Amino acid sequence: MADMTAKMMTNNLADPVTVDPFELVMISPQQWDQKAHLFDNICQEQMNVFAAERWPQMNIDCLHFKLGDQLVAGCLMMHRSAPLGLGGLAVCKWGPVILDAAAENAELIHDQVIEMLVQKYAVSSRMMLSILPRPRPAESNFAAEQLLARNFKPGSGLPYPNRYFVNVHVDDDEMRASFGQKWRSHLKKSEKNGLEFEHCDMSRLPVFYELYRAMTDRKQFPDYSAFDSLHHLMDNIEDSARPELFLVHHEGEPVAGGIIFTAGDTAVYLYGATNDQALPLRAGYFMHWEIMRWLARQDRIKWYDLGGTDGFLGLHQFKNGMVGKAGVVSTVPKVMNYAHWMLPRLLGNGLFLVRDVKAQVMRWIKSRKSAGPNA
The missing domain is CATH 3.40.630.30 (Gcn5-related N-acetyltransferase (GNAT))
Structure with missing residues (x-):
């Protein structure tokens, strides 16, 4: 009941032009999945039970963002550090998620969460921060536009977006x-x-x-x-x-x-x-x-x-x-990447290049197999 009350109050959390600083709270994967349904734009990619099974090589952080005692946003982050302190990679797929997507200040809440993720992963943890915004039923995707405005660089996209x-x-x-x-x-x-x-x-x-x-x-x-x-x-x-x-x-x-x-x-x-x-x-x-x-x-x-x-x-x-x-x-936006430090940028770009080449080769092999011996 407290969570649902907080959701109904989201429109009144702050002036629609600004939002106060949030508190970042790390919770357990079990707690995250239990509360995931409260977020309006939750999706399977932001569920721990889905991400942990599909990406077992990654560590997972489950983050709640609160204003006072009220939950306003969340994000499931996957990350992995490189050896020898060379940086690492932090990935968010189809997030962050907002409790009340219809709130007047929902886009501002989203933007402030992005800033906090940049500080936590790109600056403090020296990782490349990679965010794939969720596709939206609109001509423009405000999340992708916010990332561009914060100097995120477009990475790879889907061949059929x-x-x-x-x-x-x-x-x-x-x-x-x-x-x-x-x-x-x-x-x-x-x-x-x-x-x-x-x-x-x-x-x-x-x-x-x-x-x-x-x-x-x-x-x-x-x-x-x-x-x-x-x-x-x-x-x-x-x-x-x-x-x-x-x-x-x-x-x-x-x-x-x-x-x-x-x-x-x-x-x-x-x-x-x-x-x-x-x-x-x-x-x-x-x-x-x-x-x-x-x-x-x-x-x-x-x-x-x-x-x-x-x-x-x-x-x-x-x-x-x-x-x-x-x-x-x-269209599904391209992956958006940001690195505050040089080594994580080089490492992250190299990892994505290897992944993209491997994906293209696998698609080619599978398409040849499905086309049959006379293709």
């Missing part, structure tokens, strides 16, 4: 009218196929896993996701932030499924799966429509983040039609 956001903060009729014409047509046809939609508990996860394995075996596409860590996430995440599972059935058999992160004000499409029957039944259209209707009934959720496309044209057409007139196609 488009991000697709559906506006679910509207009623069903308005949302449906927003879809592209072809998308609406496919949806109408799917609704005549006797499909059934199910919002499931976690006991149905094995059904989803089977659908996903069947899909990857069938399509033989390169999978760049963190699917291998999903089992750990679902088994260990706090109930307050646990992703939701949805399935679509036809004649009693599961044909499609989706796992959606719903803890903040923007739901994120984490994983989807279909079997051979799903395409002719247009089950994907039906499933996403019903998921959007479910999200629209959640008071806190305003946007449905569909993720990217990895360059697949068909996926772009599908997601773009779903975004429609009321949604937004934005």
Whole structure:
């Protein structure tokens, strides 16, 4: 109750033009995950249970920023020091997170948190500070602009940076009218196929896993996701932030499924799966429509983040039609890097260069394998 009261008071914490200095409090990973759902722009990348499994070589700091006894922001930082005092690397993915993203001074709060991270990691700990701002359903990304203003340098970006956001903060009729014409047509046809939609508990996860394995075996596409860590996430995440599972059935058999992160004000499409029957039944259209209707009934959720496309044209057409007139196609910002000292800058840039070259080589190898022996 105290945390929720603090959230309601965020708009009154300070004059909207300024904010008072914050107190930085380091908490345990368990405490962080327990309170993560309080932040409006929390996402899976800022959950310790997700980050610790996916990046086991990194140390993790869980930071709360308070004004008096009121929590206003937070950040999960991953870091690793180089030997011989040569510096190190501190990474923030899709953070910091703000308790009340709609507060008048939310952007100023975010900017002050960035300044405190710079002092803690780049100046005092002599690390390169690397921040990947969260993509946002807007033409400009204020977080990326703040980092540029603080002399962060743009680093590497995604080869296909488009991000697709559906506006679910509207009623069903308005949302449906927003879809592209072809998308609406496919949806109408799917609704005549006797499909059934199910919002499931976690006991149905094995059904989803089977659908996903069947899909990857069938399509033989390169999978760049963190699917291998999903089992750990679902088994260990706090109930307050646990992703939701949805399935679509036809004649009693599961044909499609989706796992959606719903803890903040923007739901994120984490994983989807279909079997051979799903395409002719247009089950994907039906499933996403019903998921959007479910999200629209959640008071806190305003946007449905569909993720990217990895360059697949068909996926772009599908997601773009779903975004429609009321949604937004934005871009994932580039990684933004700052080093106060020379050695951390050289070390950090070298590490990122090696990582980027390795990623390009792995993508090339996987694309050749998926193209077959005659490619």
